[in-house]
Amino acid sequence: MSQEENLQPEVNTEHQILVAARKVFTRKGYAAARMEDIAKEAGINRALLHYYFRSKDRLFEMVFDENIRKFYGSFIGILTADAPIDIRIRNLVSAEIDMLLHNQDLPLFVLNEITRNPELLSTRINLLPLREFKQVFVRVITEEAAKGNIRQINPLHVLLHLMSLCVFPFVGRPMFVAISGATPEQFEAIMEERKQLIAETLIQLIKPR
Amino acid sequence: MSQEENLQPEVNTEHQILVAARKVFTRKGYAAARMEDIAKEAGINRALLHYYFRSKDRLFEMVFDENIRKFYGSFIGILTADAPIDIRIRNLVSAEIDMLLHNQDLPLFVLNEITRNPELLSTRINLLPLREFKQVFVRVITEEAAKGNIRQINPLHVLLHLMSLCVFPFVGRPMFVAISGATPEQFEAIMEERKQLIAETLIQLIKPR
DNA sequence: GTCTATAGCTGGATAGAC
DNA sequence: GTCTATCCAGCTATAGAC
Numbered sequence: 001m002s003q004e005e006n007l008q009p010e011v012n013t014e015h016q017i018l019v020a021a022r023k024v025f026t027r028k029g030y031a032a033a034r035m036e037d038i039a040k041e042a043g044i045n046r047a048l049l050h051y052y053f054r055s056k057d058r059l060f061e062m063v064f065d066e067n068i069r070k071f072y073g074s075f076i077g078i079l080t081a082d083a084p085i086d087i088r089i090r091n092l093v094s095a096e097i098d099m100l101l102h103n104q105d106l107p108l109f110v111l112n113e114i115t116r117n118p119e120l121l122s123t124r125i126n127l128l129p130l131r132e133f134k135q136v137f138v139r140v141i142t143e144e145a146a147k148g149n150i151r152q153i154n155p156l157h158v159l160l161h162l163m164s165l166c167v168f169p170f171v172g173r174p175m176f177v178a179i180s181g182a183t184p185e186q187f188e189a190i191m192e193e194r195k196q197l198i199a200e201t202l203i204q205l206i207k208p209r
Numbered sequence: 210m211s212q213e214e215n216l217q218p219e220v221n222t223e224h225q226i227l228v229a230a231r232k233v234f235t236r237k238g239y240a241a242a243r244m245e246d247i248a249k250e251a252g253i254n255r256a257l258l259h260y261y262f263r264s265k266d267r268l269f270e271m272v273f274d275e276n277i278r279k280f281y282g283s284f285i286g287i288l289t290a291d292a293p294i295d296i297r298i299r300n301l302v303s304a305e306i307d308m309l310l311h312n313q314d315l316p317l318f319v320l321n322e323i324t325r326n327p328e329l330l331s332t333r334i335n336l337l338p339l340r341e342f343k344q345v346f347v348r349v350i351t352e353e354a355a356k357g358n359i360r361q362i363n364p365l366h367v368l369l370h371l372m373s374l375c376v377f378p379f380v381g382r383p384m385f386v387a388i389s390g391a392t393p394e395q396f397e398a399i400m401e402e403r404k405q406l407i408a409e410t411l412i413q414l415i416k417p418r
Numbered sequence: 419g420t421c422t423a424t425a426g427c428t429g430g431a432t433a434g435a436c
Numbered sequence: 437g438t439c440t441a442t443c444c445a446g447c448t449a450t451a452g453a454c
Contacts, residue, residue, distance in 0.1 A: 028325065029321075111317065114384055116238065156389060157399075163377065165374070168380070169369055197414075205410060
């Protein structure tokens with residue numbers, strides 16, 4: 001009586017729809033995603049999508065919010081941890097690549113949707129946590145430079161290096177696979193190798209000269 | 210009589226359409242681009258688009274082919290030039306970033322369309338020149354390593370570093386602008402700065418240990 | 419809550435006049 | 437070659453039965 005019928009919220013229709021929507025939107029992007037695809041993926045019909053979420057746009061917003069939150073993850077904790085900057089960078093790179101290996105469609109989705117529809121960032125709250133990550137990152141780099149642990153360098157360059165090296169391979173994955181002939185397993189192995197390489201590259205970049 | 214009426218091929222309707230299509234497709238992507246948008250951009254009506262190019266798909270193919278050719282450009286010449294590897298890398302990075310500064314929508318367009326429709330690479334000739342660039346790149350790195358000019362390293366890692374560092378900022382540009390508040394001029398200035406930084410990073414990466 | 423049926427619109431493609 | 441008018445498929449969204 002008190003717990004209602006849904007002891008497992010995972011099998012709620014509403015939740016099923018969200019899971020399906022996340023899968024379809026993230027894989028195909030907003031413009032190419034069809035409500036029919038989402039309904040089929042969720043094992044229901046289109047009408048029910050509109051019953052739970054009024055429109056395609058509202059459903060998309062949910063997915064986008066979820067995805068952009070996942071995009072920067074909870075990396076701030078790693079950045080501000082009590083450890084030498086080298087270690088923090090290693091952990092950050094490792095955590096970010098692990099996340100991306102588990103969400104390989106995520107980066108292209110986020111970057112593509114933001115580009116096609118910039119209001120996604122300007123009008124919504126979505127920008128806030130992104131800004132927060134950037135601010136913490138800049139603060140950490142600036143402080144370390146002040147302490148003489150790293151060299152004087154524009155923190156934005158370090159951020160761009162970090163994001164480029166971690167994220168790009170997943171955005172360019174289809175092209176990379178096409179020219180290299182790598183299998184999915186080989187791609188993952190290469191990205192595992194790159195954790196080391198990327199961390200070393202970043203440490204080299206900020207090392208005092 | 211012999212030269213017909215079109216002394217300037219640039220004002221041909223057909224060419225106008227191609228220019229308009231390139232602009233609209235590259236900016237919006239295939240799924241979101243409308244034939245109406247292209248017609249308006251070209252200053253004509255939709256029917257005429259179908260008169261010159263049978264369908265949206267055929268028109269898109271033209272644009273995609275053109276864009277993917279531009280994407281790797283004629284960088285092979287720089288790679289195989291008669292100069293120390295450091296210089297060649299500097300020139301390559303500089304040329305690639307210059308190209309991207311002039312075609313800022315290009316990377317997201319190419320990577321997005323390939324992802325949404327992988328046959329674009331598998332079934333068409335488009336893959337060939339991409340493969341060629343990769344093969345030359347791998348050969349050059351391997352040879353330099355054999356000569357002892359650089360260290361032993363998987364050339365694919367070097368290629369991924371290069372592509373990541375050069376291309377990603379343009380794919381992530383809207384997000385970067387949103388969190389940093391940079392103006393278009395400031396973004397360009399940062400990318401100019403990065404030419405140096407990226408070249409140094411790559412040289413550091415391959416330097417003998 | 420879940421379904422079927424259908425309204426209503428958008429957008430690619432074609433017919434036919436000029 | 438270029439236009440207007442129109443067809444038709446595909447898609448979002450809603451009405452209404454159960």
